[in-house]
Amino acid sequence: MKDILRRHHVLKDEIVDVLNRQIKMEAHSSAAYLAMAAWCDVRGYDNSADFFFQQSDEERKHQMKLFHYLCDMECDAVSPTVGESQHDFGSLREVFEKALEHEIAVSDAIHEIVGECRKYNDIATEEFMRWFVQEQIEEEYVARRALELFDVLGEDKIALGMFEERILEIKYDEG
């Protein structure tokens, strides 16, 4: 009997479910970073706002990468609903604290997907997820480094000005 299941539905249901959950998480992250960008923007932290606008775009790209993968595998990609994001923060440092928490949660979720791939012997998806694992190393590094700047510079007005000058220069260098 012809194997239509394998021809037209490459991934197991369990893998489709975790990838759809990740799509939702990336969409929520994108929205959360947009809220952070707005908070920074109206308080005059222009570079921090740019940082979060860029982060929001990145998360959207991650979402779409997963979305296209599911479509390419002829699986059901679900366009997610996104809940409310946090719009109020006590300080610029708190915004970056939240960003790091967010990145750690995303990393955990990515690692769980890799775990599921191994459980179901889905070599192709595990290989596809490798890019996300690497990406999260970079994302977490940048968020952690930003927080370290507060530790080094402090949080008075001059320090926040210096933070603003440096935030867009933080880059992950593998070497």
Next chain:
Amino acid sequence: MQEEIYKTKSASIAQCEHTDSFLLMYDQEEIAFKLCDLYVFRKSIMGFDIMELLESSAPDVEIVHLPHCDRFLVLSLREILEFRELLNGTFDTLALNSAVQRILRKNVFNF
């Protein structure tokens, strides 16, 4: 060529090897599904809360929309349970066939 995959008392699903589609035979009608549409149908059927339907005082029929062919099925609780059995049986058989075919594929390159 059609191969019957699973059959219950009043419904059956066959796969059409020529069109890579599935044919639901139910109530003297034949409805064709692509695999992705069959997944959508299964999701609808599995989405009903059976306990809630049992406890409900409303008439025990549910309407299922089949968007790929713009048709509706009006199903009683008994029919929903039967469709659950039909779809679970179908997907289990398809998974079993996939497993068998995977073993057979190993023999394709029989050096």
